[in-house]
Amino acid sequence: MNSMKVGLLGFGVVGSGTWEVLKNNAEEIARRAGKKIEIVSIADKDVNKVKSRLSAYDLNNISVLNDAYSLINDPNIDIVIELIGGDTVPLELILKSIENGKHIVTANKALLAKHGNKIFSTAHKKGVMVLFEAAVAGGIPIIKAIREGLTANKIEWIAGIINGTTNFILSEMKNTGMNFEIVLAKAKELGYAELDPTFDIEGIDAAHKITLLSSIAFGIPIQFDKTYIEGISKLSQIDINYAEQLGYRLKLIAITKKRDKGIEIRVHPTLIPENCLLANVEGAMNAVLVQSDAVGPTMYYGQGAGSFPTASAIIADLVDVTRSYKVDPHYRVPYLAFQPNSLSDYRILHIDDVITSYYLRITTIDKPGVLSDISKILTDFNISVKSMVQKSSNKEITDIVFLTHDAIEKDIKNAISKIEILSFVKNKITCIRVEKLV
């Protein structure tokens, strides 16, 4: 029985982890897959770094190259793992690999969120697989769960904590009472945040991932440019405290939801009830909650990043390729869960058309009439208030916090503009979306 021959592009944290897990667990993996899966070639710009990790045996059996193209042009290689990151170079390499008839396994969510449609249609024509379990929520088999485990269902919505950096920061802010900047510095120290943390803290990474989940949940082309994105860098401790008093936790939640008029895809700080399971996902852990019509809610929890957890997902994809590469492509699991000729053209809704509940913190001068003036504006925009908190204070300035019932985002925005110009309202209003979940 021949082995599956794998070429690895990129020997960083995840690449070297993949090599190590494949080696450590080779026997178990072969007993499951029915044949050996072996890395026969590694391409990395730092050839010496790679060689220094490999054993004498490995060096005899693995070609270490600094030219990615000689790897993807090697006719002996069945599967190419792309772990370079970024989107220009990998796109070229993946398209060329597909042209060469290689199956692709990648963890590159940024690439798929931007160029996934092109990659999948090219792969479809060529009859090769492109698997990306590692691109969303690291080691949690969430792509598999949605594409294969929930096939009986109309999926209604997905809500996930799918960025470990931001969840770590928000957990720390809550648990220590420290400010965003201090906690971010700590996250960098501990390796939970990168030196340039923009992609994580501004929600872009989570947006890449929820865009992919939305496509496989609803059978729509990937539309990253229509995903609404808001990060956590402007959040303040005061809102975490109010949230806690009201029985909520503040999390960066990525959501996609099917409504009659279209599909919402959005990432933003969100208050969720403290007794729901997602609220208790702490630190750098990830979790994805999927609401479907037949099975109801299901949740998937685990490590969303890191060398070995991500390797776990990549290797699961290698095993899937090993199990399916001889199959008539029509019978394989479709790239986006639905057959390529069966994708839908549901509209992606603008953030102004989103319907959810809201937390509004309004800083005002503490004097009679304030509440009735604000309430009148809310009523004018059909916003109904679920609860309200005003701390009695001896200061001249006070915070009033409203939790609304479901409302349309543009009504909330318009109401906020009107309220902010009231003479007694100080500062900008803090507005945070609230999701009930389950």
Add this chain to the structure above:
Amino acid sequence: MNSMKVGLLGFGVVGSGTWEVLKNNAEEIARRAGKKIEIVSIADKDVNKVKSRLSAYDLNNISVLNDAYSLINDPNIDIVIELIGGDTVPLELILKSIENGKHIVTANKALLAKHGNKIFSTAHKKGVMVLFEAAVAGGIPIIKAIREGLTANKIEWIAGIINGTTNFILSEMKNTGMNFEIVLAKAKELGYAELDPTFDIEGIDAAHKITLLSSIAFGIPIQFDKTYIEGISKLSQIDINYAEQLGYRLKLIAITKKRDKGIEIRVHPTLIPENCLLANVEGAMNAVLVQSDAVGPTMYYGQGAGSFPTASAIIADLVDVTRSYKVDPHYRVPYLAFQPNSLSDYRILHIDDVITSYYLRITTIDKPGVLSDISKILTDFNISVKSMVQKSSNKEITDIVFLTHDAIEKDIKNAISKIEILSFVKNKITCIRVEKLV
């Protein structure tokens, strides 16, 4: 494109749910599977009940039979869904269906726990699939996660809440303070417990399921007769209260764990830390926590029973068959996650050899010397105490509660026998296993 033709054995709660979900979500399912999946034949001993549910269109297109054998002998049928329950009749029907070249989808854990090895080896020879996602944890795709999502990993242990009835009862006992019998009566009223609840409350149902999970986690033959089983019917409110004071919750946990000397498979009431996610799985919900070497802990949560959730799992299996039936059997997902010729002969450990921590509640006369006599016995058996609670009381009789560090079960049993014969010890000692989980 031809449709997949399905025959359904048993039109009870799950059978009729499967028919209904397949009908309601036919379009989505076909868009995913690449072809239509349709029930063409239903066998049930109550033909009129079936007919009364079907529409005129259905009655024209679905044969309703009271003879299961004419269904499984019908050459037009590709897949047989077995939802009869019990183990004598279904075993015969499934073996005959396999002989007829049908693929099998079943939710019957009792059958598989007892006769799975025979069923799988027969199916292997015939080259047909036997899928059983619905047999464990209802709608949660846990079989798929373990067999396909975690293939890179050495699995270390699995701990699950996989019986909704007992979890409902224990949640209610904790939340209401009511006794087992009263809560059981309520569970029956609400449909969470059957009229004869023995299988659920005595842990047998959970044992069937953890036996199956153990096999697919560790690649071992199914060995239900070696699974240790202890139910919840003897639990009292007093231990739930002590647990809460100590920061623990009392749950019926099904565990399987690989140790150097062999594999533990056991179901019993268990104290788990209140801040772990499993502890917060309430009511009739199910959750399975899997600890693996590469990905670390992952958890899977959802509805473990009920008509539509179970149907969700059955239909996911139908889609999987649709995707794989043309595949060379060698490349399909193996029945027990590992290739049939690669199963291991790890020993299943006797409960006496299990290593875990323990909660001991000892009712004694409150007098000097009690503690030192008990402590001495524990020390003699190498049992080290992690914490101890003794409520100061004015009564003559008092409870002393010990939490131990890890110890060997037979040492605990021997220590308990010695302590129970001490003159000042009243009643039998209550011993509950404690798991740290993650």
